[in-house]
Amino acid sequence: MTEAVTETITDLTYSTYLQMDTLLSLQQTRFPESTDRSVALAEHFFIVAHQSCELWLKQIVADLRLARDLLNAPGDPAGGAEDGVELLQRAAELLRVLHEQVIVLERLPLRHFVRFRPYLGTASGAQSQQFRVLGRLLEDGTETSELYRAFLADAHRQGLSAADVCRLGVACGGPHRVAEALLDVGNGYWRWKVAHLGLVTKMVGGQQGTGGTSGEDYLLRRITLPFRDLRQLRGNPHTEVLATSPV
Template identity: 30%
Template sequence: MSGGSGCPFGPGEGVPAEHSAEQAHRDFSRSLSYGDYLHLDELRSAHQPVTEAHDEHLFIAIHHVSEVWLSLIVRELQAAMALLEGGITDAPLKMLTRVVRAQEQLTAAWDVLRTMTPADYLQFRSAFGQASGFQSQNYRMVEFLLGNRNPTLLGPHAHRPDLHGPLLAALHAPSVYDLALRLLAARGLNVPAEVLGRDVSRPYVADPAVLDAWLTVYRDPERHWDLYELAEKLVDVEDNFRRWRFNHLTTVERTIGFRRGSGGTSGVGYLREALDTVLFPELWDVRTHL
């Protein structure tokens, strides 16, 4: 069909004029462009391999992307926890759902990194010395907010007060599970005082009375619907956290085998031990006792 007066398309363009790229804004001398808004120059400038190895670019990109997702997870967890502390449950459920979706993206990143072979990795591994994801402040903050706490893990950040300070504060503040248990108690369910008043800087230890409280919720979900939804959302978060850790383990094992990690841990052995960590034990045990 030609571009005559009866045709809605311009001559030879194949698209309506109002949808043409010619309509796009092109003068950004006095307004923010896409690159300006996202500070893409700074983002690209942060991508600085220290060797000529082809796969170092992949390695850096995956870790940059992962740090951005972790930062979002921290923000959403902190916002959800602030609302839970005030007894609000509806908005936190949306925020925790966003955490779960971001975790899925983090886990998927390992699939891309696994395209790097051991030979590829060894071309640049020695160049970054003792730098390791073990030292990620964002990752450590996620662990602390979820309740996996160990004061020793503050050590790698001691030289940076701006990183150490927020982690120390999180270590001594209630975890998201502590807040959920306080919410159970506020609703009249039996959560022992010693659980509510425990030293939150230490890892949580399962308690039979807490299991009974969650059993009350799970046996009558209609009556305790928001608590039931909150519990299941926390299980989603921990489930995805475990998947991320497992994919991390298998990626490391297929890349470096049983060599020590660059940050000084035993590598695969350390990651395997971490897989045994249970953050919200009663939420898993409740399924056996229903």
């Protein structure tokens, strides 16, 4: 068995490990290349950008889910906070990558987009399942988000409330680092959404969005800053300092 595993590993190449043949065959454009190669290549660019976003979303969602689970871990006084912080920080950096990919999409010529856009049919980024999962992890709805509840559970195991964490800052150690990392993730998520709105207003303007959405209005209504309670609590130290400052 060991010999078989060793042989398989030694036979690996960069191409087979990454399944390059399959990966590079997934960009199937619909605009006829024989009609205009420039437009077909623009659609190819559009597909590559969105497929890349979905791959990064897969990693971000996986990292945030594990961070949530580590922070919720019972029996560990630290609640897996340090490992969770690493995962949150990586997710924050990957959200910055997503933001940059939206900026790159601004290099899609409008004259090309309007020609291949009809070939998208009813397909729309609003249909992304991974984007919805990310929203449940980060966004506050009728109750606080999954990640924020995990942060509260981790702090509670250490005898702290969210207000305590914001008041004590670095003095409370791990929970403070978790709170800071959560805000980095939340800010990255918000910047990504704002950049997407900017791209849509540049490329579509007031027209109806792809897939029947209302376009820029649809996106504008969905731009929120995650972890609103944490942000509000972080404002309390300002009030406390002002209250104790000499007139």
